[in-house]
Amino acid sequence: MSGTTPTDLDGELLDDFYAECDELCGQIRVLLTGLADAPAGADAGVEALYRAFHSFKGICGIVGLAVAERLAHAAEDLLRHLNSTRSAPLPAAIELLSHVLHRLEQIVAAHRLGQALPVIDDLLAPLATYRTTGPAPGRAGDSHAALAAPLAEGGAWRAHFTPTPELDARGVNIGSIRQRLSALGVIEKAEPRVHPGGGISFEFILRIPAAPPAEAELEALLADGLRLAPEPTPAAAPAPAAVPVVPAAAALSIAPSHIIRVDMSRLDDLMRITGELVIHRSRLEERIARLAGAHGEIGEVGLALSRSLRDLRAAVTRVRMVPVAEIFTRMPYAVRELAQDQGKQVRLALHGQETEIDKYLVERLKEPLLHLVRNAVSHGLETPAERAAAGKPEQATLTLRATGTGHSLVLEIEDDGRGVDPARIFARAKALGIPLPAEPGEAGLLSLLCRPGFSTREEADLASGRGVGMAAVHATLRELGGVLTLHSEVGRFTRFTLRLPLTLSIIDTFIVAVGAQTCAIPRALIEEIVQFEENEVRPVKQTEVIPYRDGVLPIYRLDRFLGAPAEVRARVPALVVASERGLAGLVVDRVIAHREVVVRPMGDPLLRVPGIAGATELGDGRPVLILDPSALTCGAARPHERSHAPDSAQP
Amino acid sequence: MNASAPYVIFELAGSLYGIHSRDVQHVDMLEHVTPVPNTAPSLEGVVFSRGHVIPALNLRVRFGLPRAAHDARTRLIFLNAHDRVVALIVDSAREFRAIAQEAIKPIEQTLHGIRGNYVKGVVTVLDRLVLLIDVAAVLAPEELELPPGAEPAPAAPTP
Numbered sequence: 001m002s003g004t005t006p007t008d009l010d011g012e013l014l015d016d017f018y019a020e021c022d023e024l025c026g027q028i029r030v031l032l033t034g035l036a037d038a039p040a041g042a043d044a045g046v047e048a049l050y051r052a053f054h055s056f057k058g059i060c061g062i063v064g065l066a067v068a069e070r071l072a073h074a075a076e077d078l079l080r081h082l083n084s085t086r087s088a089p090l091p092a093a094i095e096l097l098s099h100v101l102h103r104l105e106q107i108v109a110a111h112r113l114g115q116a117l118p119v120i121d122d123l124l125a126p127l128a129t130y131r132t133t134g135p136a137p138g139r140a141g142d143s144h145a146a147l148a149a150p151l152a153e154g155g156a157w158r159a160h161f162t163p164t165p166e167l168d169a170r171g172v173n174i175g176s177i178r179q180r181l182s183a184l185g186v187i188e189k190a191e192p193r194v195h196p197g198g199g200i201s202f203e204f205i206l207r208i209p210a211a212p213p214a215e216a217e218l219e220a221l222l223a224d225g226l227r228l229a230p231e232p233t234p235a236a237a238p239a240p241a242a243v244p245v246v247p248a249a250a251a252l253s254i255a256p257s258h259i260i261r262v263d264m265s266r267l268d269d270l271m272r273i274t275g276e277l278v279i280h281r282s283r284l285e286e287r288i289a290r291l292a293g294a295h296g297e298i299g300e301v302g303l304a305l306s307r308s309l310r311d312l313r314a315a316v317t318r319v320r321m322v323p324v325a326e327i328f329t330r331m332p333y334a335v336r337e338l339a340q341d342q343g344k345q346v347r348l349a350l351h352g353q354e355t356e357i358d359k360y361l362v363e364r365l366k367e368p369l370l371h372l373v374r375n376a377v378s379h380g381l382e383t384p385a386e387r388a389a390a391g392k393p394e395q396a397t398l399t400l401r402a403t404g405t406g407h408s409l410v411l412e413i414e415d416d417g418r419g420v421d422p423a424r425i426f427a428r429a430k431a432l433g434i435p436l437p438a439e440p441g442e443a444g445l446l447s448l449l450c451r452p453g454f455s456t457r458e459e460a461d462l463a464s465g466r467g468v469g470m471a472a473v474h475a476t477l478r479e480l481g482g483v484l485t486l487h488s489e490v491g492r493f494t495r496f497t498l499r500l501p502l503t504l505s506i507i508d509t510f511i512v513a514v515g516a517q518t519c520a521i522p523r524a525l526i527e528e529i530v531q532f533e534e535n536e537v538r539p540v541k542q543t544e545v546i547p548y549r550d551g552v553l554p555i556y557r558l559d560r561f562l563g564a565p566a567e568v569r570a571r572v573p574a575l576v577v578a579s580e581r582g583l584a585g586l587v588v589d590r591v592i593a594h595r596e597v598v599v600r601p602m603g604d605p606l607l608r609v610p611g612i613a614g615a616t617e618l619g620d621g622r623p624v625l626i627l628d629p630s631a632l633t634c635g636a637a638r639p640h641e642r643s644h645a646p647d648s649a650q651p
Numbered sequence: 652m653n654a655s656a657p658y659v660i661f662e663l664a665g666s667l668y669g670i671h672s673r674d675v676q677h678v679d680m681l682e683h684v685t686p687v688p689n690t691a692p693s694l695e696g697v698v699f700s701r702g703h704v705i706p707a708l709n710l711r712v713r714f715g716l717p718r719a720a721h722d723a724r725t726r727l728i729f730l731n732a733h734d735r736v737v738a739l740i741v742d743s744a745r746e747f748r749a750i751a752q753e754a755i756k757p758i759e760q761t762l763h764g765i766r767g768n769y770v771k772g773v774v775t776v777l778d779r780l781v782l783l784i785d786v787a788a789v790l791a792p793e794e795l796e797l798p799p800g801a802e803p804a805p806a807a808p809t810p
Contacts, residue, residue, distance in 0.1 A: 517685075517686070561688055561689075562686075562688050563686075563688055600699075600703065600704045601704070602687075602697065602704045602706075604704075604705070604706050604735055604736075604737065605735075606690065606691065606694055606706040606708070606737065607687060607690065607694075607697065607704070607706050609687060609688065609689050609690060610689075611688075611689070612687065612688075614704070615685070615697055615699075615704040617699060621682070621683070621699060622682075622683045622685060622699075623683075623685040623696075623697045623698065623699050623704055624685065625685060625687065625697075
């Protein structure tokens with residue numbers, strides 16, 4: 001087992017990889033700066049950084065850039081450590097991570113140029129040390145004492161302010177900060193910064209007279225979330241003070257006055273048209289590629305068009321994105337009401353409300369999520385008396401967490417209740433005459449819970465025990481191309497995890513070849529691509545496994561599903577799928593490209609086949625099947641049953 | 652009672668068939684069919700039409716006739732009926748023809764034995780027998796759920 005070497009991969013795939021590296025590095029840089037500037041919102045920042053490094057690791061794994069993968073992994077470990085210990089990322093950690101970022105960029109650049117890759121050992125050591133022993137002591141953050149002396153010298157200073165609801169509640173907002181800053185010096189520039197995550201902050205350039213500052217005011221400003229740093233370049237040296245200043249009122253009014261409400265159907269239209277453009281682009285690219293002078297001017301125009309189209313698609317997608325808060329806000333009411341009815345004490349914790357998701361998905365997810373939340377309160381959580389008897393706090397905690405990973409959205413519903421007891425579930429299944437599931441462990445429990453008609457409550461209650469609930473949740477998720485997983489420990493917790501593509505109509509896919517067939521596999525559920533050799537394959541019961549990481553990976557051969565004989569090759573690629581049963585490898589002949597495609601649903605009853613999510617076209621007008629990797633590897637899909645090749649040569 | 656309606660006349664294994672034109676969206680050349688695994692034997696695959704993924708049924712297989720190589724005359728007849736669009740692969744499409752209601756004879760009187768209830772009537776046009784297709788029966792999915800290998804006997808008119 002080893003990673004794919006660059007030469008095996010299609011150029012287009014690599015180009016996408018480099019582009020994505022750029023994007024992630026940019027994201028990481030912004031996040032690091034954000035953390036350095038505002039330790040107040042550190043939790044979310046650490047989490048986002050963790051995700052970014054995780055994604056970086058993932059894409060490096062896909063192209064087999066092992067050095068970068070290892071370094072990103074070490075950074076990820078550090079961040080996980082910071083996250084789990086809730087320790088604020090100290091400047092030393094941020095500095096270390098900045099070095100990591102820089103080195104990652106160097107590695108990717110060297111890879112791109114085909115040069116020797118930089119070593120990483122000098123960074124791995126401090127990353128590991130930091131995790132075990134914490135930072136070297138002695139570095140202080142901003143303190144008014146540390147700032148007072150340099151401030152006294154005057155000059156240009158940069159100030160950051162990030163408004164928060166808490167600050168606003170104290171009357172600290174951009175207006176008041178502005179006023180107080182102008183008491184310190186002349187505001188030469190004031191700029192709102194909109195962050196990718198949707199937040200906003202403000203940046204000021206101040207010219208401060210050389211005079212000792214009012215220390216009390218300085219301290220108060222810092223306490224109110226303001227960050228000050230010397231501005232190195234006297235860019236706007238003798239600036240005419242009045243010109244570039246954005247009036248505070250204008251900066252403040254950004255939110256309300258620039259937002260318009262748009263009918264969803266208009267956005268659907270826009271998305272549909274963009275989808276058509278993506279298809280025309282593919283067609284055009286194919287035609288251009290066939291022209292003799294493909295490298296000439298027309299090729300460049302084609303490339304420019306592709307780039308603009310990608311931007312357009314991203315922009316249209318962004319317009320459709322809304323914060324998950326739209327679903328979450330419904331929950332506190334439902335929880336409170338249900339908890340009161342059942343005499344339970346429940347604290348609802350919401351995390352990641354700002355995570356964005358396609359509006360369409362929000363609409364479709366409201367019911368399933370509500371059901372899972374009700375289920376948790378009704379079945380998962382104990383009464384205060386039961387909890388006290390079990391040595392738990394009387395007030396139970398129900399946590400809703402949303403995180404985005406760039407290609408997919410993860411929603412978690414976790415309660416610290418009694419957990420899912422396999423014995424109870426199996427007994428119930430026996431009573432209902434339902435055969436026990438083939439899958440072991442939690443996956444098997446989940447498949448029982450999701451069976452139509454299965455409910456552990458003897459009497460269906462109005463709130464959650466209708467017996468169609470979990471089955472409906474599961475079906476909706478499947479339909480949306482998502483995956484539902486269950487983690488639970490008896491007496492401690494139950495966690496349902498929903499993993500979904502961020503948007504539906506246009507998705508990122510890997511285009512793969514299996515025999516003579518070309519298929520598209522949605523990227524959202526693919527962890528990485530590995531290569532193995534046939535002699536590494538070991539049969540285990542009904543399946544086959546290959547060595548993977550520290551253990552083994554069950555594989556599923558796509559040629560058997562498609563009934564298309566595979567090519568005989570020494571090294572075979574497998575796409576590692578995060579499915580409901582855990583990781584599994586989807587074996588293909590070749591990975592041709594990484595493409596965004598327009599999903600065309602296959603709604604006709606003749607075409608409802610488990611394992612196939614829809615179809616698309618790559619520019620030649622031929623349908624290409626979009627597979628559902630999770631259904632395929634979960635055993636929901638049957639192997640191919642008959643020789644399908646039409647016994648006719650097609651013209 | 653001399654009401655007549657236009658029918659699309661097509662050929663399949665040497666016989667003529669007709670479909671009420673009200674159920675036909677359009678007729679197209681056959682270019683490429685993408686096979687779909689784990690579907691009914693007569694489902695040859697999917698094609699694109701106007702941005703939609705359409706199932707393409709091989710009518711020969713559906714009727715229990717031997718498969719034949721596709722050629723330049725092979726046509727896709729896109730049915731639009733019962734809120735669905737399904738394409739039928741036929742040997743060739745011949746013409747539109749108005750058929751008078753009273754000329755249609757019920758199937759029982761002339762022949763039986765064709766598998767299923769796909770033919771709802773028969774009419775003689777220019778001295779040739781044209782079998783009129785029951786579109787609802789052709790589109791019905793449950794008819795397709797035959798166990799693999801259970802190939803029906805070829806349709807043969809019995810006396």
